[in-house]
Amino acid sequence: MIKTTWRTYLRSTWRSTERSAVHVSSHMSRRWARLVSNVLSPPLVWAVLVFTIAFHVTSNLTLALTYALVYGVMICLLPLLYIGWMVRRGKISDIHMKERRERIIPFLVSVLCSTLAWVALRAMNAPDILPLVAAVTLIQLSIMAVITLFWQISMHAMGITVAVVAMGVVFGGGAALATSPLVPIVVAARLSLRRHTLAQVVAGTILGVLIPLLVVSHG
Numbered sequence: 001m002i003k004t005t006w007r008t009y010l011r012s013t014w015r016s017t018e019r020s021a022v023h024v025s026s027h028m029s030r031r032w033a034r035l036v037s038n039v040l041s042p043p044l045v046w047a048v049l050v051f052t053i054a055f056h057v058t059s060n061l062t063l064a065l066t067y068a069l070v071y072g073v074m075i076c077l078l079p080l081l082y083i084g085w086m087v088r089r090g091k092i093s094d095i096h097m098k099e100r101r102e103r104i105i106p107f108l109v110s111v112l113c114s115t116l117a118w119v120a121l122r123a124m125n126a127p128d129i130l131p132l133v134a135a136v137t138l139i140q141l142s143i144m145a146v147i148t149l150f151w152q153i154s155m156h157a158m159g160i161t162v163a164v165v166a167m168g169v170v171f172g173g174g175a176a177l178a179t180s181p182l183v184p185i186v187v188a189a190r191l192s193l194r195r196h197t198l199a200q201v202v203a204g205t206i207l208g209v210l211i212p213l214l215v216v217s218h219g
Helices: 002-025 030-039 042-057 061-088 100-123 129-148 155-171 173-179 182-192 198-218
Strands: none
Touching: 030 182, 042 061, 042 129, 042 155, 061 100, 061 129, 100 129, 129 155, 129 198, 155 173, 155 182, 155 198, 182 198
């Protein structure tokens, strides 16, 4: 009896929280929500992140640019080009892939590209943090690919949270604190566009914290 009552209470509390979150996010116009989703999409966020880290940890500017381009082209550009090609063919509705089934093949392509980037950066003897970032990307994309088989977790929420955590690891707590407001902004945008439920963006955010911390702690 107590267990049933507790479960009912938790379910009711979650539904109330979700309604409140959706209501708050509705104050963001769809135009702004789409702009946020496009500008802070995972590939763009990761590309900016890796260029920033590469130039921070590498004194040779040519090498820094080379490392950043290897990551940017393989992990960010190639999957985007594939998705754009699929959109053009009518196989995918848009670049954000609002239907869960549309995401599976692009995720597999991204996993392959991330693997190649990780191998390439290690072969080039890039500073340890750069293959580590590629490993984080590979692991999170692999986890996303598996979850996407049965649930549409938020890639945007995971991507921006990973970036904030990475900023903290590389540049310190101040950098993480300064960029942390981007997380609720992205979450609000995804809820405003009705692309995800509250549970899906919360799950993405939690994984976005856990994955880089676990990889770094075992790296």
